[in-house]
Amino acid sequence: MTACLGRRVAELADGRLVGSELERALAHVSVCASCRDALDVQRSIKARLRGSIGPGPSDAFISRLSKVPDSPVRTDPSVAVAKSRARQRRRLAAAGASTMVVAVALVGGASTLAQTATSVPVVVPNLAAFSAEHVSVSGLLPAGSSTRAHDADPAGTRFQSAGVSVSYDQTDLRSPAGLQPP
Amino acid sequence: MSRVAVALIGAASLVAVSACAAPTVGSRPWAAATVLAAPVDLPDDPAALALLTRAAQAALTSSYDGVTVSTSPDSPSPVRLSIAHRPGIGTSSAPEDGSRLTQLTPDDAVGTALPVSLRLLDVLVARFGLALAGQGVVLSRPTDVVEAADARGVVEARFWLDRTSGLMVKRELIDPATGAKRSTEFVSLTVPATSALRAATTHVPATGPALDAVAVARLRSEGWICPEGLPGGLSFVSADEADAGAVHLVYSDGLDVVSLFVQKGHLDTEGMPGLQSASAQAGPVWHTDAPVPTWVWQSSGSVVTLMTEAPRTTVERIISAVPPDSA
Numbered sequence: 053m054t055a056c057l058g059r060r061v062a063e064l065a066d067g068r069l070v071g072s073e074l075e076r077a078l079a080h081v082s083v084c085a086s087c088r089d090a091l092d093v094q095r096s097i098k099a100r101l102r103g104s105i106g107p108g109p110s111d112a113f114i115s116r117l118s119k120v121p122d123s124p125v126r127t128d129p130s131v132a133v134a135k136s137r138a139r140q141r142r143r144l145a146a147a148g149a150s151t152m153v154v155a156v157a158l159v160g161g162a163s164t165l166a167q168t169a170t171s172v173p174v175v176v177p178n179l180a181a182f183s184a185e186h187v188s189v190s191g192l193l194p195a196g197s198s199t200r201a202h203d204a205d206p207a208g209t210r211f212q213s214a215g216v217s218v219s220y221d222q223t224d225l226r227s228p229a230g231l232q233p234p
Numbered sequence: 235m236s237r238v239a240v241a242l243i244g245a246a247s248l249v250a251v252s253a254c255a256a257p258t259v260g261s262r263p264w265a266a267a268t269v270l271a272a273p274v275d276l277p278d279d280p281a282a283l284a285l286l287t288r289a290a291q292a293a294l295t296s297s298y299d300g301v302t303v304s305t306s307p308d309s310p311s312p313v314r315l316s317i318a319h320r321p322g323i324g325t326s327s328a329p330e331d332g333s334r335l336t337q338l339t340p341d342d343a344v345g346t347a348l349p350v351s352l353r354l355l356d357v358l359v360a361r362f363g364l365a366l367a368g369q370g371v372v373l374s375r376p377t378d379v380v381e382a383a384d385a386r387g388v389v390e391a392r393f394w395l396d397r398t399s400g401l402m403v404k405r406e407l408i409d410p411a412t413g414a415k416r417s418t419e420f421v422s423l424t425v426p427a428t429s430a431l432r433a434a435t436t437h438v439p440a441t442g443p444a445l446d447a448v449a450v451a452r453l454r455s456e457g458w459i460c461p462e463g464l465p466g467g468l469s470f471v472s473a474d475e476a477d478a479g480a481v482h483l484v485y486s487d488g489l490d491v492v493s494l495f496v497q498k499g500h501l502d503t504e505g506m507p508g509l510q511s512a513s514a515q516a517g518p519v520w521h522t523d524a525p526v527p528t529w530v531w532q533s534s535g536s537v538v539t540l541m542t543e544a545p546r547t548t549v550e551r552i553i554s555a556v557p558p559d560s561a
Contacts, residue, residue, distance in 0.1 A: 059277035062359075090280030093287055113475050114449050118456060120479065120498040173499035175537040176506060181477035182495050183525045186541040188339075188441050189472075189484050190491035 065094035276363035292400035300423035358488025442475035465551035490544035517558030531558035
């Protein structure tokens with residue numbers, strides 16, 4: 053019997069062995085229970101990873117995100133106005149509209165643009181909800197000193213995330229104590 | 235045409251759209267981070283792998299009570315937690331002094347008290363070379379010691395695995411940049427548990443609906459911040475829908491977990507009580523250590539929220555990979 057595969061078991065499980073190397077490894081595994089068991093462990097882990105892939109895409113969620121306008125910090129207003137007017141001109145030219153209508157439409161286009169610019173969302177991250185989601189993937193209890201046990205929620209912030217409520221003490225979240233620059 | 239075929243064509247179209255319409259790296263500086271996190275599947279010692287696999291399974295199938303102590307250079311004092319696990323229910327954890335809520339992490343969540351869940355173990359296997367380094371004793375229990383070394387052979391983690399129960403009873407992480415150590419270990423442990431599980435007052439919520447590869451590809455094609463990897467060998471693990479239209483991106487090297495929450499919009503810097511303005515090397519950020527270490531910044535039309543217990547050196551590199559807009 054040839055020598056045990058050792059670390060090459062991982063390469064075999066990964067499909068990285070080819071040709072005569074692969075044939076020798078397979079021949080060895082067929083007669084060596086120890087390497088066969090090790091190969092089973094490797095394959096088992098890879099199968100679990102494949103099984104951990106989540107459900108299908110949330111098209112509705114992605115579509116909602118696609119409708120969020122870009123931030124004004126990314127927008128060059130002059131370019132945006134020019135593109136908006138070009139779009140209006142093409143649309144109206146195709147319809148055979150008069151010059152007067154074009155002028156009215158341009159005013160309407162500018163109005164729409166202004167409305168879009170002001171609808172860019174102003175974001176305040178929901179740190180309490182985010183931290184709960186982070187804990188759900190990291191499995192680590194927050195080590196910060198901000199959360200306190202309390203029976204009710206008179207001074208705290210209660211939020212709902214994924215159907216489960218979690219509460220944190222708002223007083224402490226607002227406290228500058230414990231804040232440190234990185 | 236079958237639905238599978240339609241899906242495949244749809245996916246191919248998205249890839250094509252992504253390739254054609256993707257902005258250049260200059261307008262997507264975070265895209266460069268992908269290169270830094272190219273996966274390298276190092277060979278592993280089958281015995282070490284078997285021990286870690288057993289530990290991951292034992293964490294789910296064993297009934298135990300104990301107290302863990304965690305130390306970190308970024309933490310002012312050690313954190314002592316009462317930990318209890320019951321198979322099929324989950325892991326409850328709370329500070330030993332009762333200063334905080336008892337929290338229950340269901341068994342079907344990704345993490346466990348000592349993070350050896352199977353999914354992250356797989357990332358660990360892909361990122362590091364695992365080797366059986368020797369034997370040790372923790373709490374008078376004989377243990378096997380497994381080391382995880384990077385591609386240069388530098389040991390970045392050690393695990394102490396109880397021979398009797400199979401449980402991981404100690405974990406030590408070593409920052410390769412500074413040599414600083416973080417550790418979590420049981421200072422008391424009863425297997426099987428002899429007492430009733432403490433009633434939990436909070437439940438760790440499940441994450442939102444997962445986004446699959448096609449959905450993530452679509453986000454990338456539309457210019458969302460969504461690196462395929464982050465500096466420090468952090469690989470993309472998953473994406474899901476988060477609160478208020480945010481996308482929750484999860485990265486890990488099998489040792490640390492990084493959450494990036496991305497929201498389109500303009501950061502309201504005056505609406506964030508509790509966060510302090512701070513300067514990362516790459517630009518202005520806002521920071522707090524509670525409830526978990528958090529950094530928030532504006533980057534290319536998006537608001538990025540980073541949460542992780544990883545070393546500050548790693549945090550700086552992540553921020554540099556998704557650079558803040560200049561003030």
